[in-house]
Amino acid sequence: MQQELPITIVAEGKFSNSLKPLLTQLELWINFQAVKADWYGNEDCILSFDFTLVRTLEEKTPLLTAVSAEGGEGWIVESGYAYHYDSSSLKTIAFIAVNDLIQNGTGIEQAIKDRLTSVANVIGLQHGLLALV
Known part of the structure; x- marks a missing residue:
């Protein structure tokens, strides 16, 4: 049995399958960074993150405001x-925008990593976990 x-x-879905x-x-x-920082040492506090790469955050504005209004x-x-972040389930849903990275000609992979760890660290630090690097 494979564990997620x-x-x-x-x-x-708007992205090419070549990104897989x-x-x-x-x-x-x-996930390896989280293992190195011992994020999974306490089985009662396993944080989960569902990251989705999107072109821009603006296209997600209706969703972002609708959920906030609830x-x-x-x-x-x-x-x-x-x-x-849903504190009752320890689950975070996040959108990572990439169009600005492409337009800036930045090192896209490293910039995406920076955004991933920024989100993860905000939540992890709330639980006293070491920051991911």
Whole structure:
């Protein structure tokens, strides 16, 4: 039986399937960072993250505002990413924007890693976990 990793990364349907190897590499990388930082040492507090790469956050604005308006914990929107943390399930859903990275000609893979760890670290630090690097 294959067990799902606590941190998953997918790309929105508008992206090419040729991204699949990069997504797999990023997913393995961030889960390995979490193992190195002993994030999975306490089985009662296993944080899960569902990351989705999107072109822009603007296209997600209706979802971000609709969920926030429902009265629960809302979405946190930062430059290049947005996330929603559900403390009752220890689950985070996050969107990572990439269009600005492509336009800037930045090292895209490293910039995506930076955004992934930024989201993960905000939540991890709330639980006293070591920061991912």
